[in-house]
Amino acid sequence: MEKDVIDIKVLRYPKLAKCSSCDRVRDIYYKALIYDVEDKKQIVGDLELCKLCGENLNAAAGNELKPGEEVIKTFNFNKG
Numbered sequence: 001m002e003k004d005v006i007d008i009k010v011l012r013y014p015k016l017a018k019c020s021s022c023d024r025v026r027d028i029y030y031k032a033l034i035y036d037v038e039d040k041k042q043i044v045g046d047l048e049l050c051k052l053c054g055e056n057l058n059a060a061a062g063n064e065l066k067p068g069e070e071v072i073k074t075f076n077f078n079k080g
């Protein structure tokens with residue numbers, strides 16, 4: 001099977017930063033590494049994603065959650 005062009009990693013320790021997708025400052029849970037389409041070893045960029053965006057991208061990429069992983073359905077929205 002061909003290697004994915006997008007490799008989504010889950011960060012062990014979430015950090016507060018601006019999400020590359022929704023432009024909100026959130027806890028960043030995912031890092032998506034973007035590989036060159038031709039040369040699949042070369043990283044051309046990366047995205048830092050909040051939990052929601054990361055999960056969406058993960059699902060869009062066709063990745064299923066591994067057994068034992070739970071989807072957290074509550075989200076904390078920071079006020080202000």
Ligand SMILES: [Zn+2]
Pocket residue numbers: 019020021022023024026049050051052053054
């Ligand atoms: Zn986001």
